[in-house]
Amino acid sequence: MTRVRVRAPGKINLFLGVGSIDGDGYHALSTVFQAVSLYEDVIATPSDDFTLSVSGVDDPSTVPLDDRNLALRAAKVLAAATGHDGGVHLEIRKSVPVAGGMGGGSADAAAALVACNELWRTGLSHDRLHELGARLGADVPFALAGGTAVGTGRGDVLTPALARGRYEWVLITDDEGLSTPAVYRAFDVVRAESGARLADDPLDPFEVPPSFFEALLTGDPEQFAPCLRNQLEAGSFRLRPSLEDTIEAGVAAGALAGIVSGSGPTIALLCADARAADRIAERMRARDCTVRRAYGPVRGAHIVESDA
Known part of the structure; x- marks a missing residue:
């Protein structure tokens, strides 16, 4: 086998609750991921060494080519x-924004695991790849799984969420x-200033309100829109106040709701349907915003080309 190409999706956090800091300095999280149709492609070919090339970014210096x-x-x-x-040799073709809160680096890692497992014929199960992915980062297991899922712990313990429809x-x-670390630090400052406890009980899946899952199950974006929530965006707003203005502009342009994706700065605007989304995208472009269209949920990391 000389070439394997794997595609993995970026993600949006439909819900992100932030709990206490554990002994390793990480926050306990309760989150709901949705995989969306912005993809990273990773092409694996045999090599004597471990090497990397990247395309699809305006500034190549933003993507490290070493063990980072x-x-x-x-x-x-x-x-x-x-x-x-x-x-x-891994050739990465990027479409997910770099450092944008959409898990592009995690998608690359997930795609690399699947591609090398196929290329080297190592035959590891999906569960074993999930275990290895969790060592690399909290979002990697979800990039392997795709769809819509609840993440707990650091976000890497996944439970599939029942969801209908296309968003x-x-x-x-x-x-x-x-x-991301800077956003969490800013969030901690905001929480401390607001008087909220930092050492509250760790969050679990039941911290996501039942009404959230009920709305998600309807497949109706108008019912679901009020349920979008990201506690961490308070840290993103502190570092970049203009993000709040962007969400307000998106809603004024016709979006049902807006949210910071993960740690940001990408803003995700939920729309009523595809026609509405296209119309809102044009209105936001007219405001000189950089706009991309996507839908979800989509599948996780998967092989799209192999010469096996």
Whole structure:
């Protein structure tokens, strides 16, 4: 086998509740992910060493080509776990915004795990790939799974969520990313200033209101829109107040609701249907916003080309 291409989706956090900080310095999370139709493609080919190339970004310096890159680390983790003694060249074709709160790096890692597992014929199960992915980052297991799922712990313990219908999104991206650790630090400051406890009980799936899942099950975006929630966006707003203005502009343009995706700065605007989303996208472009269209849920990391 000389070439395997795998596609993995970006994500939106439909719900993100932030709990206490554990002994390792991470916040307990209760979140609901939805995989959306912005994809990363990873092409794996045999190599004596572990190498990487990236396309699809305006500024290549924003994507590391060394062990800071999750995809390269994923390949090395898989090789170590299976005893594979060769390397791989990974060609990453990016479409998910870099440092945009949509899990693009995690999608790369998930795609690399699936691609190398196929290329090297190591035969690991999906569950085993999930375990390896969880070592790399909290969002990697979801990029493997796709669909809609509840994430707990650090977001890496997944439970599929029952969902109906297709949700249409207008995504407002920003050329200047936000650092996830910086957003969490800003969130902690906001929470402390507001008098909320930082050491509250860790969140679990039941912290997501039942009304959220009831609305999700209807498949009706108008019923679901009021349920969108992201506690972490308070940290994003503190670092970049203009994000609040963007959400307000999106709603004024006809969106049902808007939310910061993960740690941001990408804004996800939920729309009534595809025609409404196209219309809102044009209105936001007229405001000089950088706009992408997407829908969800979509499947997780999967092979789209293999010469096996």
